[in-house]
Amino acid sequence: MEKMIQDYSKYTEEDSKVWNTLFERQKKNLPGKANAEYLNCLTQLNDVLNPDEIVNFDKLNEYLIAENGWSVVVVPGLIPVADFFKLLSEKKFCSSTWLRKMDQLDYLEEPDMFHDIFGHIPLLMNADYARFVEEFGKLGVEYGHNKIVEKQLQRLYWFTVEFGLIKQDENTQIYGAGIISSAGETDHIFEDNVEVRPYMVDQVLDNDFITSEIQTRYYEIGSFEELFNSVGELEKNLKEEVNV
Template identity: 55%
Template structure:
């Protein structure tokens, strides 16, 4: 449970600094859907106050029905899929220290809330995340398929980019919560690959470095359709066993 009284002035400074810096950084670099969603959520998600999960959950009741689920950190992958299938998004309630403002390997509240939560108010994207969780729940005992879904999550929800009006823009939370990675994408100092779910589910990733390869979509519908395609293939395999 989140106890707002436990946050310190340093926590507020860290949140305000990170939020303000990144909000000033992302114009022209983030997807229009993310930019619109962040603005839409401004009554409950802004630089002036540490996010109050109760307020955010109430706000979502009139939107896409998602809820924030407090977790201590990284949780078992099976639990993660089950929560997504219930429209519950996991979030830490701790904030990095002022001495560690930049890249963290383990996600903190700034990554979870600033990076992930705004797009959960986008109907198409949030439904993709929901269906992603539901597909994972069908294969909780299949280690290989869960690994493949983790790769899809990594290269879309965490580090996805989208082509908009001839420009590559970021929508993944791992990018949008990182000052330097947002700039790296904008300056195109990376490899941009055509989105292919077949390639993605076979591609290993590292969590300890800035990414080198990014998969480019043309719309969020593309994510949704590719997930449906994967579901059909996997469920066909089940019926043929």
């Protein structure tokens, strides 16, 4: 995959306004809804990830690499699944460098930089969560050549990393990036027509999803330690599928 960079000089005044608007909106919307660990991680990253300036990948990577060995890699958008697995296995998270326009604040067909960075990066400061993402990538590299397994891994990623919920102090809270980066999704979680199920690997692997529709079913973990500990069960399921 050709190496790409973030050309920071190309960001416009509108880009800065979009970044600030999205960041400030979610910063106000998330307390009491997002998991406290995500909010703590976001605060920890404040010097390199804040509403006042569009995130600079060089500064962010310098901080991340020093703290936990992760880094952000620029991609043109959606990339082949095999490349995605490989990057995660190497503790590299993909991000585009483009931002939505002001008239696209509430809906995008393809994730932009705000989703990729604001939604995904903070929780990589949590050791259990980061280890889960890394091990997920390694399982993808090892078993993802099987098309059924590839689909199962996409489902698991969708219902955890993108749209996962967590129980905290008896309350359902958000940790999935697809929810955390979206004001509409954040508020939708707490509507009456939402079904929340306990996180069970075998059920998630069988649960398909449609990316273009708002979610009505979610899976809730008890802790990030539980999420990481589920890697063994995940691998067992994948092995069984490959060996059928």
